[in-house]
């Protein structure tokens with residue numbers, strides 16, 4: 192995950208999950224990608240182990256401030272579960288470290304699933320020929336192609352980086368303001384060092400000014416939803432871009448969308464994700480460090496993290512039982 196001091200305790204979903212683990216009496220250590228290390232073919236992490244306390248504050252802010260850690264180099268395969276909570280862009284080498292322990296530890300989300308779904312291409316290639324749930328989307332580096340799509344396209348379109356998060360770089364293009372398009376495309380696509388970026392050009396979904404819906408999906412099923420309404424001065428609904436949070440009950444169409452994508456998410460090992468829906472259309476699947484838990488907790492007076500940790504405990508138990516069973520059967524064979 193990101194470093195402890197970078198957490199804003201009031202609205203950090205990772206902290207809410209950590210708090211729930213610790214409250215249940217589990218031991219816990221945190222680390223950042225830069226702290227992964229191989230020693231004699233074994234993957235370790237320079238970790239910060241949280242000191243156990245008799246009394247754990249119910250308030251996330253004081254839990255965050257009062258937490259104490261000691262440093263220890265620990266083997267990854269010794270943990271029951273590893274939860275990945277780093278923000279994009281994805282560090283591919285970090286995943287290779289974790290690959291070496293994926294048969295020993297329950298990792299959420301699954302590493303191959305994250306590889307597949309860590310950017311917005313995951314939804315762009317979702318099978319939906321008639322654009323029933325995915326807005327018409329183009330992903331490319333080809334500027335001439337982008338310009339021709341904009342020229343022949345609708346009045347409003349959305350341009351965004353393939354790898355962004357938190358609403359950063361998401362802009363609304365309007366046909367009557369096309370004078371800056373060359374400069375914009377140069378800025379989004381070309382880097383100073385000669386490398387280049389893919390961009391997404393997407394149909395503007397009507398109704399986006401009313402906000403979007405964030406749904407947290409656990410093991411293929413929705414466990415919480417909220418509406419994010421953009422502030423007066425922005426077209427984006429992200430809370431980090433000034434959006435406000437309200438209660439939201441899923442509409443029939445949104446439930447249907449969840450039913451359509453749920454099985455694929457589970458198949459890809461994407462057990463805990465946050466999806467963004469605008470007007471019944473799927474805009475994004477957040478698989479790296481989905482957020483929203485604390486906001487949902489506030490508007491619904493609930494603790495969404497309890498469901499997440501229940502699920503993790505079940506998964507770990509399943510894995511431990513399978514190990515035990517195999518050990519017993521193996522003994523039987525050995526003694527034959």
Ligand SMILES: Nc1ncnc2c1ncn2[C@@H]1O[C@H](COP(=O)(O)OP(=O)(O)O)[C@@H](O)[C@H]1O
Nearest residue numbers: 349355356357358359394395396399427428475
């Ligand atoms: N196709 C679109 N039509 C209308 N609004 C959009 C569209 N795509 C993105 N937005 C607005 O921008 C916000 C951020 O876009 P999103 O694709 O979720 O990227 P990020 O990863 O930065 O959150 C959305 O929540 C929405 O308010």
Ligand SMILES: [Mg+2]
Nearest residue numbers: 357358467475
């Ligand atoms: Mg989003």
